[in-house]
Amino acid sequence: MKSHFSALAAIYLLLFSSIALAHHGWFWTTGGNIELTGEITSVRLGNPHGRLEVDVNGEIWTIEVGQPWRNKEAGLKDGDLAEGVEIRVIGEPAEDASEKRLKVERLYLGEGEYVLYPDRD
Amino acid sequence: MESLFIAMESTAIAEYLRISRWGYAAVNTAHILGIALLVGPILSFNLHILGLWRNIPRIILARVLLPVATTGLVLAVTAGSLLFSVRALEYSGIVFFQIKILLVVLGTLSALQLHRTYGLSLEGATEPRLKLHAILSTLCWLGALVCGRLIAFVE
Numbered sequence: 001m002k003s004h005f006s007a008l009a010a011i012y013l014l015l016f017s018s019i020a021l022a023h024h025g026w027f028w029t030t031g032g033n034i035e036l037t038g039e040i041t042s043v044r045l046g047n048p049h050g051r052l053e054v055d056v057n058g059e060i061w062t063i064e065v066g067q068p069w070r071n072k073e074a075g076l077k078d079g080d081l082a083e084g085v086e087i088r089v090i091g092e093p094a095e096d097a098s099e100k101r102l103k104v105e106r107l108y109l110g111e112g113e114y115v116l117y118p119d120r121d
Numbered sequence: 122m123e124s125l126f127i128a129m130e131s132t133a134i135a136e137y138l139r140i141s142r143w144g145y146a147a148v149n150t151a152h153i154l155g156i157a158l159l160v161g162p163i164l165s166f167n168l169h170i171l172g173l174w175r176n177i178p179r180i181i182l183a184r185v186l187l188p189v190a191t192t193g194l195v196l197a198v199t200a201g202s203l204l205f206s207v208r209a210l211e212y213s214g215i216v217f218f219q220i221k222i223l224l225v226v227l228g229t230l231s232a233l234q235l236h237r238t239y240g241l242s243l244e245g246a247t248e249p250r251l252k253l254h255a256i257l258s259t260l261c262w263l264g265a266l267v268c269g270r271l272i273a274f275v276e
Contacts, residue, residue: 045139046139046140046207046208047138047139047140047141047145047207048145048207048208048273067142067145068139068140068141068142069142
C-alpha cells in the first residue's frame with residue numbers, strides 16, 4: 001500500500017510542477033522595469049487584484065495594478081483610474097513577451113506619482 | 122448561466138468583498154480552513170481503507186473524521202462561493218476552476234453514495250469496492266486542491 005501512496009504523490013507532484021505558473025506574485029515577470037504610456041481603455045478594480053487595459057500606440061496591454069488597499073495607500077482615489085485617462089506606468093513585463101502584460105510598481109497620472117510598491121527598485 | 126454570474130457579482134456581499142482588505146482576507150482564510158478540515162480527514166480515512174493503521178477499527182475513525190470532513194465541506198463551499206462571487210464571470214471561464222468544481226462534485230457524490238449504501242462504518246462493502254472508492258476519492262480531492270490553487274496562477 002505504501003507504493004500506492006508514493007505513486008499518487010509522484011503523479012501529483014509531476015502534474016503540479018509541469019504546469020507553467022504565471023501571474024501570481026512577481027515570478028512571471030522579467031525582473032527589470034519598463035515604461036509604457038497610453039490611454040486606459042478598460043478598468044477592472046477590486047480583489048484579488050486590479051487590472052487595466054491600456055492602448056499603447058495601438059497595442060492593448062494588460063496592466064496589473066494593486067488590490068484596493070494598495071492603490072489607496074499609494075494615494076489613488078476612486079475614479080482616478082478610468083477609461084479615457086492618459087497613464088504612464090513603470091513596472092515589470094511578463095517574461096513571455098508575446099503576452100503584453102505588465103505588473104505596475106509605480107504609475108503617473110498627469111503630474112501625480114503613485115507608488116504601489118515602495119520597497120521595489 | 123451568465124446572467125446568474127453577473128447577478129452574483131452585483132450582490133452587496135460581493136461588492137463589499139471586492140474592496141475590503143481584511144474581509145476578503147478573512148473569507149480566504151475560512152476557505153483554507155474548510156479545505157484543511159475536509160481533505161485531511163478524507164485522506165486519513167482513505168489511507169485506512171487502503172491498509173494503514175489496521176489496529177484502529179474503522180467505525181472509530183469514521184465517527185471522528187466524517188463529521189469533521191462534512192463541516193470542512195460546508196465551510197469550504199460557503200467561503201468558496203463568496204470568493205467566487207467577487208469575480209464570478211471571470212472564474213467560471215477558467216478551465217482549472219471548471220475541473221475543480223467537477224472533482225468536488227464527484228468526490229462529494231461518491232462519498233454520499235458509499236455511506237448511504239453501507240452506513241458510517243462501511244460494513245458490508247467489499248474490499249475491492251472500498252479500495253476503488255478510496256483511490257478515486259483521493260484523486261478527486263487532491264486534484265480539486267491542485268486545480269483550486271492553480272486558479273490563482275493562471276487567470
